Amino acid sequence: MGKSSKDKRDIYYRLAKEQGWRARSAFKLLQVNEEFNIFEGVSKAVDLCAAPGSWSQVLSRQLYENQKEVKIVAVDLQAMAPLPGVIQIQGDITKTSTAENIIRHFEGEDADLVVCDGAPDVTGLHDIDEFIQAQLLLAALNITTHVLKHQGTFVAKIFRGKDVALLFSQLRIFFTDVKCCKPRSSRNSSIEAFVVCRGYNPPEGYIPSMINPMLQLDYNFDFDSLEGVNRYVVPYIACGDLSAYDSDKSYTLQEGDVPYVYRPPVQSPIDPPYKQACILKNGRNVSQNSSLLPEVKDSKETSES
Numbered sequence: 246m247g248k249s250s251k252d253k254r255d256i257y258y259r260l261a262k263e264q265g266w267r268a269r270s271a272f273k274l275l276q277v278n279e280e281f282n283i284f285e286g287v288s289k290a291v292d293l294c295a296a297p298g299s300w301s302q303v304l305s306r307q308l309y310e311n312q313k314e315v316k317i318v319a320v321d322l323q324a325m326a327p328l329p330g331v332i333q334i335q336g337d338i339t340k341t342s343t344a345e346n347i348i349r350h351f352e353g354e355d356a357d358l359v360v361c362d363g364a365p366d367v368t369g370l371h372d373i374d375e376f377i378q379a380q381l382l383l384a385a386l387n388i389t390t391h392v393l394k395h396q397g398t399f400v401a402k403i404f405r406g407k408d409v410a411l412l413f414s415q416l417r418i419f420f421t422d423v424k425c426c427k428p429r430s431s432r433n434s435s436i437e438a439f440v441v442c443r444g445y446n447p448p449e450g451y452i453p454s455m456i457n458p459m460l461q462l463d464y465n466f467d468f469d470s471l472e473g474v475n476r477y478v479v480p481y482i483a484c485g486d487l488s489a490y491d492s493d494k495s496y497t498l499q500e501g502d503v504p505y506v507y508r509p510p511v512q513s514p515i516d517p518p519y520k521q522a523c524i525l526k527n528g529r530n531v532s533q534n535s536s537l538l539p540e541v542k543d544s545k546e547t548s549e550s
């Protein structure tokens with residue numbers, strides 16, 4: 246693997262810009278859909294941890310643009326530029342007030358699909374990253390139990406660490422079909438994978454509660470010790486067809502005789518950490534002017550930097 250600055254500019258990063266996606270993550274959801282057909286019959290969807298919004302874009306393009314009476318609710322800590330057909334909520338998904346806000350938007354109706362690509366700022370300490378990721382997943386699942394219709398689908402990012410069996414066991418309580426998949430656009434070098442949980446079917450008598458959720462992580466319990474019928478081994482699927490680009494491979498920037506053309510980001514950050522510095526330097530607001538983003542001079546520089 247190369248340096249991280251180079252890794253970020255892989256083939257999916259470039260394709261995302263060419264096809265107008267706000268982030269390369271769009272391909273992960275598209276490839277999960279290719280494998281599992283999760284968008285079929287969906288008219289109400291929730292995108293948790295949505296910024297900068299490439300998954301919401303996928304939902305908007307695939308659902309809203311075909312059928313206008315679609316409801317898509319997107320939530321993130323960060324503000325996000327608007328998207329057609331997407332209602333935005335800025336908030337923390339682990340907070341009860343955010344969950345209540347999402348639930349309110351559904352006005353008693355149920356969602357067909359909940360997706361969550363939530364990721365904390367990675368510390369590099371795998372145990373801590375995995376723990377925070379698991380907490381995000383549990384918060385997402387708690388929200389899901391309030392809004393998802395019976396037999397609905399939940400897709401979420403997980404980190405495949407040592408406690409992953411515990412998460413799968415918890416998910417199996419609520420869904421008849423749980424699979425773990427790795428889209429081709431997700432780098433092999435990353436421990437990230439996605440759970441695709443279909444057939445929402447909570448235990449009889451289960452009452453969703455944000456105050457005292459049923460889902461808790463009991464880290465003292467060794468789920469790996471379960472055996473026989475008590476042990477559920479979640480199928481692991483590599484998705485995206487083999488002809489798709491490999492996210493860990495390097496491809497040349499130039500295709501044939503066509504010279505590589507630099508494309509600016511599809512959506513410049515609307516509230517970047519360096520915003521204040523730009524305002525002080527130029528007296529302008531970065532969200533209104535993408536030219537304040539670091540300039541890239543030519544294609545050669547792009548490929549090497």
Ligand code: SAM
Binds near residue numbers: 294
């Ligand atoms: N799916 C997005 C896309 O395609 O553009 C990318 C999501 S990004 C990998 C992870 C997001 O999780 C970040 O935007 C971050 O703000 C959000 N996030 C992390 N913790 C959160 C929390 N507690 N509540 C809401 N959003 C959170």
